[in-house]
Amino acid sequence: MKRRKHILIWILAIPVILLAGLAWVIWGGLSNPADRKVIGEITPPVGFQRVEVAPGSFGEFIRDFPLQGRGAHMKYYDGSLAYGQYFGYAVLDLPMISEYEQCCDAVQRMRSEYLFSKGRYADIHFESFKNGTMRYGGGGNHEALHNYLRKVYGASNTSTLRHELKKKLLSEIAPGDVLVYEADKDNSVGHAVLVADVAVNPKTGKKAVMIVQSSSPALTMHIVRNIMNPIRSPWTIVDEDGGMVYISGIWFTADDLRGW
Numbered sequence: 001m002k003r004r005k006h007i008l009i010w011i012l013a014i015p016v017i018l019l020a021g022l023a024w025v026i027w028g029g030l031s032n033p034a035d036r037k038v039i040g041e042i043t044p045p046v047g048f049q050r051v052e053v054a055p056g057s058f059g060e061f062i063r064d065f066p067l068q069g070r071g072a073h074m075k076y077y078d079g080s081l082a083y084g085q086y087f088g089y090a091v092l093d094l095p096m097i098s099e100y101e102q103c104c105d106a107v108q109r110m111r112s113e114y115l116f117s118k119g120r121y122a123d124i125h126f127e128s129f130k131n132g133t134m135r136y137g138g139g140g141n142h143e144a145l146h147n148y149l150r151k152v153y154g155a156s157n158t159s160t161l162r163h164e165l166k167k168k169l170l171s172e173i174a175p176g177d178v179l180v181y182e183a184d185k186d187n188s189v190g191h192a193v194l195v196a197d198v199a200v201n202p203k204t205g206k207k208a209v210m211i212v213q214s215s216s217p218a219l220t221m222h223i224v225r226n227i228m229n230p231i232r233s234p235w236t237i238v239d240e241d242g243g244m245v246y247i248s249g250i251w252f253t254a255d256d257l258r259g260w
Helices: 002-029 058-063 103-117 142-153 158-164
Strands: 088-091 125-127 133-135 178-181 191-200 207-213 222-224 244-247 250-253 257-259
Touching (some): 103 142, 125 158
Antiparallel strands (some): 125 133, 191 207, 244 250
């Protein structure tokens, strides 16, 4: 009799489990599930706490950056829905300004918007692969900044970005840093992502990172979902011993970390 009761309990439990699993898939695949307003409101993993950032720093700017609401979709520049919506944990509230605003371009855009917001116009410059250093000279005119960036997008790439930034140790990873590799004999194309935030476990010393990226074709900037651990998402643990960070299906090595 007890055995029959156990079987009945399991039979009744199966629909509940299936419904719970379906709800988890839907909830887990929904962008910005907790409807956070800015990046800094996203909760760190259990046992972790955010590292400090200096007032007025690039890291603080990123933490305060607004997010689109729950359920927002990643879109291409032409307004069509992007494939692989599940891979975006949350969408940044930053309209694209060009069909060429792809991976390293989005990193340059965020850095430029930060410097522009601080009135540091003379610090807005990037290396190009044909014209040397391209400097911004439009002052406080936002449209002038965007016109400048459109020119930069066509004259720079992951290689120029990687070589103009300063190499850093993986143990020094901080909000605002960039993980970037260039196209070479091992990689047909390069890729660059922005370290949006960093949290540390005070007991173990392990670090977790949150990553923002765009892609090709031009895609709205978004926080990357940790597909290997949806519960911890969007945070990814940095493997300092192995010298690796696994982001969005890509292994970045310790040699790929750069700072401004």
